[in-house]
Amino acid sequence: MDSIEDALKYQQIRDFGFNEKEISFLDLMSKPEEEICTFLPIFYQRSNLLETVNSAQRHILSDKIAAQHFLDATGITTPTLIGVWHPIFGLTADGRPMTTTEQLIEEFSAQLKNVDHIDLIFKPRAGGCGRDIVAATIAKAPSEDITAIIDDKPEAIDVLIESLPEDPFSFHGETSQGWVIQHRVKQHPDLAYFNSSSLNSIRIGTFITRPQGGDTGEPEVLMDYACLRVGRAGSSTDNGTTGGLLVDIDIETGTLNRGRYILEFSGAYADEHPDSKLPFAGHKVPYWEEAIELCLRAAKTLPSVRSVGWDVAIAEDGPLILEGNSGWATLTPQAHDQGYLTPERRAMYESSGDPMPSTQLPPRRALPGQSKQSWALYKLRKKMGV
Template identity: 30%
Template sequence: MSQGLFTYLALARRLAIESTNKSVGRQVMEWCLLYLRSRLGPGFYNLGRMYQRDFPLFHLLGYWSSRQYAQRVYEWNERLYHRTSQNKIVEKAILSTYGVPTPELLGCFHPFRGLDREGRELRSSRDLQRLLETLSPGEKVCFKLTEAWGGVGFHAAEYLGGDQLCFLDEDSPITVSELTERLRVSGRDGVLVERYLEQHAEFAAFNPSSVNTLRCVVRQVAEDRVECLLVFLRVGAAGSLVDNATSGGVIYPVDIERGVLLSGFMKAKPYELYTHNPVTGEQMQGRAVAFLEESIELAKSSLFAFPSIRFSGTDIAISREGPLVLELNIFPDYGGFAYNQVPSRSVLPKLTANNRRQ
C-alpha cells in the first residue's frame, strides 16, 4: 500500500470523528465508487468535501474524469481559438474592442517589439523611464507575463519619482535600469504593463495586500444566452500580492441563489474549514458578496467577445468604480467544480453536433 493511501486513511479517521462527517468505511467505499465511475481519487473527494454526511451519493457519481473534462472543454471551446485567451495582449485587445472593462493598459515591454499604447517603442530602460514619468510619484503599476498562470511572474511596484521605484513585496527601491534587466530575464515573450488596480474597499478588507477576485464559471447554452455555473471568491494570504489557491489563498464558494459566501478552505487542506477570515478574523460564512450580480453579468457578456468559445472561468476584480475582467480562462481548473460541489456531468454535458455548430 502506498504512503499516500496511508495518509488519506489517517485523514479519513480524523474526519470520521466529527458527527457531521461519514464513517471511515463509508468514505473508503465512496473513494472506490468515485474512482470506478470517474477515475478520480481521494484528493478530489476531499477537495469537494464529499466526506460530509449531507453530500449525496448521486452527486459523487456526477463528475467527469479529468480526461473526460478535457474532452468536454475542447468540445465547448474549439482548439483553434484557445490561444486567443491564453495571450494576455490578444485577450485584452479583444475585450477592449467590445467595450468590456479591464485594468488600464500602459504598454507591453519587449526588447525587440515592445510598444506602449501610443505606439511608441517600449524596449529599453529609457523607454520605460519615459513611460513611468507619465505617472505621479506614489502611483502604482503592475507587470504581468503575457502568457502565465497561477500568478506566476506577477509584480507590482510603486513609482517613487525620477528613476526610482519599489516593488510592493520588497523593502529597497530599485532603478529603472534594474527593472529593465528583470523584465528582460523574466519576460522572454513580453511583459504587460498596467496601472495597478485599486480594488473596492469591500474587497480590500478581505486582504489588503492582494487583489481579491471572483472566479465566475459560465457556459453558453444558446446563441443568445449564457448561464453561470458557479462562483467562488479567492482571498490572498497575508502579505501575498496574488490571491491564487496555489499561493496559499483561501477559497470561499459562493451560494449564487442567496448571494452569500460559504465556509472557506485552502486547497492544500480542504478539510480545514474557515467560517472567519484567517487574515482579519472577520465573519465570512453567510456574508453577502458585493457586486455579485454585476460580476456575473460581466462574465456572461465577455464570453460573447470570443469566437467559438462557449465555456470560461472568468476572473473578475472589483475596482472602486465596479467590476473589471482580469482574464478569461478557457480551460479553467477542474477543481472549481469540486470547490462548489457542482457535479460536472450535468452542467457541462457532451455536445451534440447541432450544438457544436452554434
C-alpha cells in the same frame, strides 16, 4: 487503505478519471457511487468536454495582451494597460516600441505627469495560476528621476527589471515573451476588508448553450458558477496555489459562504480569514449584478468559446475583467463539497450535444497481482458474507 474493499473502490474511482489529489480533496472515498459521479474529473474536462465546447477562438484568451486588446475593443472594462515589456517584442499599449529601459522610463514618466507615484502589476504574458506576478510602485524622486520602490527604498528602474524572473512562468510551457504591465486595480473596500495586500478577485463561469450553427433555437448565455479568491496577509496574489482561500458565493445573491484552502495548503474549510479574522458568511460582494452582466457581455464576444471562467476585480467604481480562462479548473466550482455535474448542468450540456461522463462508475476490477481465480473467490466470499 483499510481493506481490500477500499482498495477496489479507490481503483474504480481512478478508472473513472479522478487523480489522487482530486480523490483526497473531494473526499470521494467517503461518498456513494451516485454522488461521486456528480463530480467532474479534470482529466475528462480537459480531454473531452473543453475540446468540444471551446473552439480555436480560445487561444485569444491565452495571450494576455491579445485578450486585453480584444476585450477593450469590444467595450469590456479591463485594467489600464501600459504595455508589454520585452527587449525584442516590447510594445506600449498603443503599439510603440518598449524594448529599452529608456523607453520604459519614458512611459512611466508619462503616467506620472499628474501624480507622484503609480502602483503597477507585472505579469507574464502567457502566465497563469497567479504565479510570478510582481507588484511594483513607480515614483518620482525629488530630483525628478523615475524610481521603483523596492523594500521601501527607491531603486533604479534597471534594478526592478533585473529582479524579474529571467524566464517568466508560462502556462503553456513556453517562454512567455514579456511582461504585461498594468495599473494595479484599487479594489472596493468591501473586498479589501478581508485582506488589503492582495487584489481579491472573483471567478465567474459562463456557458453558452447549444452548438454554434445549430439547426434550431437560439443560444443562451448563462451564469455557471462563482467563487471569491482571497489572498493571505502580505501576499500580492489571491490564488489558491499561492495560499489564498476559495470562498463560495451564492450565485443568486452574491453573498459569501465559507472558504477553503486547496489541498497543498491543507484543504481545510475556513469560516473566517485566517489573518484578519473577519467572517465570510453573509458578506455581500459589491456590484454583484454589474459583475454578472459584464461577464455575460464578455462571453458574447467569443461565441464559440462556450465555457469560460472570467476573473473579475471589483474596483471602487464597479467591476472589470482581469482575464478569461478557457481551461478553467474544475477545482473552483467543486471545492465546497458539491459536484459540478448537477442534474441541471447535465441537462444543459446534453441538450447542446456535448459529451458527459457516465452516471455510473466503471466495473470493479482485480487489483494488480490478483489472479482471476482469487478474484472470483473474493466475490464469492463477499456474496456469502464470509
